[in-house]
Amino acid sequence: MNPAKSFDYRKLFDLSGRVALVVGGGSGIGQAGAEGMAAHGAHVVVADIVPEDAKGVAERISGAGGKAISVQIDVRDTAAVTPWSPQWCAIRAGSTYCSPHRR
Ligand SMILES: NC(=O)c1ccc[n+]([C@@H]2O[C@H](COP(=O)([O-])OP(=O)(O)OC[C@H]3O[C@@H](n4cnc5c(N)ncnc54)[C@H](O)[C@@H]3O)[C@@H](O)[C@H]2O)c1
Numbered sequence: 001m002n003p004a005k006s007f008d009y010r011k012l013f014d015l016s017g018r019v020a021l022v023v024g025g026g027s028g029i030g031q032a033g034a035e036g037m038a039a040h041g042a043h044v045v046v047a048d049i050v051p052e053d054a055k056g057v058a059e060r061i062s063g064a065g066g067k068a069i070s071v072q073i074d075v076r077d078t079a080a081v082t083p084w085s086p087q088w089c090a091i092r093a094g095s096t097y098c099s100p101h102r103r
Pocket residue numbers: 023024025026027028029030047048049050053073074075076
């Protein structure tokens with residue numbers, strides 16, 4: 001065995017400290033992806049055009065001990081996905097990214 005080539009496989013799927021934005025996370029494949037990444041430690045932003053569905057998934061993740069917030073967004077709306085829009089700042093909530101000093 002070559003000690004220099006050892007690898008910590010436990011960290012391979014560790015998403016602790018990472019933010020995962022899942023558009024369409026309110027149902028189906030997006031929901032599964034959101035829940036899967038939360039299970040691996042990511043702080044998940046569940047974004048969906050249907051706010052109740054996004055909220056439900058975020059609550060499900062939080063109820064299972066994970067970290068998640070929900071945000072209503074329509075990815076077809078250019079203004080909504082433009083940096084500094086209210087939705088964008090909601091996605092970046094908790095960081096200093098949306099502070100006036102960074103604009
Ligand atoms: N389910 C499958 O087996 C499968 C297989 C291959 C490809 N796909 C494709 O993958 C995609 C997702 O499939 P699914 O089964 O999870 O569908 P789904 O309808 O369950 O999920 C799509 C999600 O996207 C949200 N959404 C729709 N328009 C949006 C918009 N403008 N902005 C933000 N959110 C929006 C919906 O509210 C919904 O929560 C689809 O394009 C589907 O055709 C699915």
